[in-house]
Amino acid sequence: MIKNIVCSLLAIAFVTSCVSPKVYKDLEARYNDLKEENRKLALENDDLLSSKNTAENQLKQLNAAYDEAIAERDKLQADYNATKANLDNLKSSYEALEKNSSAAIAANSQKNRELLAQLEAKEQALSAEITRLAKLKKELDDRSKRVAELEELIAAKDAAMTRLKEAISRALTDFEGKGLTVEQRDGKVYVSMENKLLFGSGSWAVGAEGRRAVKQLGSVLGDNPDIAVLIEGHTDNVPYKGNGTLTSNWDLSTKRATSIVNILREDNTINPENLTAAGKGEFSPIASNETSAGRAKNRRIEVILTPKLDELSKLLNDQ
Missing domain, CATH: 1.10.287 (Helix Hairpins)
Structure with missing residues (x-):
């Protein structure tokens, strides 16, 4: 029953939504910036943990x-x-x-x-x-x-x-059961959104419901300027068969990750330097690609939130 309601809402949102080219381009650039910053912070966190050991x-x-x-x-x-x-x-x-x-x-x-x-x-x-x-x-x-x-x-x-995880979970409570999960592990927060919430098949344009989820996530990120945000795009292993604009699943996953960054960049409270976009293609699956259910789980966007470790770096450098 819930699944039918969700599908109906997604269909209505898709018909009534429209993303202007300008907004799309702004979001795309913003997403790229955020992803790079998140990658740097993840490396910094690993270095600091190694120093602690x-x-x-x-x-x-x-x-x-x-x-x-x-x-x-x-x-x-x-x-x-x-x-x-x-x-x-x-x-x-x-x-x-x-x-x-x-x-x-x-x-x-x-x-x-x-x-x-x-x-x-x-x-x-x-x-x-x-x-x-x-x-x-x-x-x-x-x-x-x-x-x-x-x-x-x-x-x-x-x-x-x-x-931060608790704040994100509260902000995204409307999307429970719609292909969205929030987890905390290894000192990071992982927000996973299946493509059915965000994109149409073979597309990197974010639908209205997906845009609303990303916007609500952005409202929490804007209140946490010391968090690095890495957005990863993932696909299943079915070869991409698009219109020729993209050449592979890797291209598609990168484009989708950039689309999420561009939406986040619409929020002026989010520092673009904190955002990084990355495409992983089909090479980081979380389920088997042998079944349709497994492929659906693999088609996703993962937003990985990592704390900045400036205080730890200063402590290590002062020793």
């Missing part, structure tokens, strides 16, 4: 070095204590021998000097180890603080993306 590995190494230094310090302390006890015993012996034999006194005096030299060397080694231990502890504390700051910033970004 490196910092955590370094922290583990410092923890191991710190534990090793503690053990070495304890060993040196034990050696020092044993040497000092031995010296004290020799001093006692020296005092006893001093009364009985000048020769024994001389021998014991030499032994005492040797032990004193050993004791001094042990004290110097212990002092050096304590200094090295203090340095390692400071490095460990600095690394721990850095990792904590990185984790805090990443957690804040994840929370912001969760709020």
Whole structure:
């Protein structure tokens, strides 16, 4: 029943809608800009996550070095204590021998000097180890603080993306069950719109219902200027058979992605630098192309929203 109503609304919207060439061109240019920015931010996010992992590995190494230094310090302390006890015993012996034999006194005096030299060397080694231990502890504390700051910033970004997903879901609630899904994974928000909501077969012109969905998505993006927006066009594996303007599914997917960018660019609150358009053709399917249902799922637009990571970059560069 819902499907019949949706089809009726789409048919009415398609008949009554009209997109002017000027609006279409503006949207197309805007979409290209947004897609490039999103690609850059995705790469930046991957680099920063890699830096965080490196910092955590370094922290583990410092923890191991710190534990090793503690053990070495304890060993040196034990050696020092044993040497000092031995010296004290020799001093006692020296005092006893001093009364009985000048020769024994001389021998014991030499032994005492040797032990004193050993004791001094042990004290110097212990002092050096304590200094090295203090340095390692400071490095460990600095690394721990850095990792904590990185984790805090990443957690804040994840929370912001969760709020963004919820805002988008609310804005697009009218399109539930019409080939539109909103998901959050890997620190990003994915808005997937099947072609049945946006385009006619072989066309890259967005219908009225699809335009309304994109506009409502744009209203949320305009309130989130720190989000990079990558729009990807996808097709099934059925070869494109158009009028000759395009040569392949790849061309068609790129054109469709650009159409979405152009609609978003109509919203002046969206920074064009945040928008990027990309065509993936049939090479990133999410379902089997062996069935009509699977091909329908593969024919889609994916809007991938990625947080800008300027704060993380600054934190990493300051270290």
